[in-house]
Amino acid sequence: MAINDLSLLRLFVQVVEAGTLSATARKLNISLPVVSRRLRLLENNLGARLLQRTTRRQSLTAEGRLFYQRAVQILADLEQVEQQLSRHSATVSGHLRVTAPVALGRRRITPLLAEFRALHPQLHVQLELTDTVLDLVESGVDLAVRYGALDDSSYISQPLAPNHRILCASPDYLQHHGEPRHPTELVHHQCLQIGHQTQTEWRFEGDEPVTVKIAATLVANDGDAVHQWALAGHGIARKSIWDVAEDLRVGRLVQVLADYPIPAAPLHAIYPHRRHLTLRVRAFLDYLAAHLGTAA
Missing domain, CATH: 3.40.190.10 (Periplasmic binding protein-like II)
Incomplete structure (x- = not known):
C-alpha cells in the first residue's frame, strides 16, 4: 500500500465532513465523477473499502473510521508544522466546528464563539446546538462542550469549569x-x-x-x-x-431538596484526537477555559 498524494487524504476528509460526494464536489467546484474516481483510487491504494455508499447516504466502514481519524491527525500535524514555519504562524484561521447542549450553547457558548471569532477575522465558525451526543468523527466536529466526561477512549476529555x-x-x-x-x-x-x-x-x-x-x-x-x-x-x-x-x-x-446534593457533572471539552490539535482548536480551548469561569 502506498499513498503518495496528500490531496487524496484531504479529499477523503472533506467527503466525510461534507456528508456526500455531491456536496464535496460542489464545495471543491469539481465534477462528481472526479470525486468518485479519486475516492476509488484511494480505496484501491489502501486495499480497503472506506465508505458504504447508496444513492441517498454514506457511512464510514470500520476501516474508514480508523483511516479518517489518522488522516485528520496527519493533516493537523502538517498544518501545525506549516503554521510554525510560516511568518503568520500566530494567525488563527480555517474552519472551526463546535457542538454544545442547546441551553448551555445559547446562554454561554454562542456569545463566546462570537467574541472569539471577532478576535480572529480569518476564522470561520460553525456551531451545532444539540442535546444528542454526536459522533465527532462522523459529524466532522472539532470540539464538543458537554456535561461530564465521555467513556469513549478514542476521545480526549478536558475539564473546563465546575458545574453542579x-x-x-x-x-x-x-x-x-x-x-x-x-x-x-x-x-x-x-x-x-x-x-x-x-x-x-x-x-x-x-x-x-x-x-x-x-x-x-x-x-x-x-x-x-x-x-x-x-x-x-x-x-x-x-x-x-x-x-x-x-x-x-x-x-x-x-x-x-437543597440538603441532598446531586452528583456533579463538570463541563468538559471533548475532542477526537490524541496528538497535536490545530491552532484554532487549541486557541478556542484556551479561550473557553479562561472565560467560562465558575457557574453563576
Whole structure:
C-alpha cells in the first residue's frame, strides 16, 4: 500500500465532513465523477473499502473510521508544522466546528464563539446546538462542550469549569403540590426528565446516599424544553446551575431538596484526537477555559 498524494487524504476528509460526494464536489467546484474516481483510487491504494455508499447516504466502514481519524491527525500535524514555519504562524484561521447542549450553547457558548471569532477575522465558525451526543468523527466536529466526561477512549476529555446540578420547580407548582422534604417523596410528585426514558433513577449524595426511582410525567430530549416546563409549573426538574441560576436569583424557580446534593457533572471539552490539535482548536480551548469561569 502506498499513498503518495496528500490531496487524496484531504479529499477523503472533506467527503466525510461534507456528508456526500455531491456536496464535496460542489464545495471543491469539481465534477462528481472526479470525486468518485479519486475516492476509488484511494480505496484501491489502501486495499480497503472506506465508505458504504447508496444513492441517498454514506457511512464510514470500520476501516474508514480508523483511516479518517489518522488522516485528520496527519493533516493537523502538517498544518501545525506549516503554521510554525510560516511568518503568520500566530494567525488563527480555517474552519472551526463546535457542538454544545442547546441551553448551555445559547446562554454561554454562542456569545463566546462570537467574541472569539471577532478576535480572529480569518476564522470561520460553525456551531451545532444539540442535546444528542454526536459522533465527532462522523459529524466532522472539532470540539464538543458537554456535561461530564465521555467513556469513549478514542476521545480526549478536558475539564473546563465546575458545574453542579439541582432540583428546582416553580413557586406555583410548590404552592399547589407542596415541597418534598426527602428524596423518597419525589415518587408522589410530577418529575420532568431530560432524555428518552420515562423510568429513571435520580441519585443523591451526602451522609446517607439515596437513589430514587422516578416515573417522569414529561420527558424531552431537549433540556430547554424541560426548563420551560419547570417555569410553567408542570413539575420538578433536575437542571444544571448554568441553566437556571438567573431563574433562581429572580424567583422564577425555587431550589428543591437543597440538603441532598446531586452528583456533579463538570463541563468538559471533548475532542477526537490524541496528538497535536490545530491552532484554532487549541486557541478556542484556551479561550473557553479562561472565560467560562465558575457557574453563576
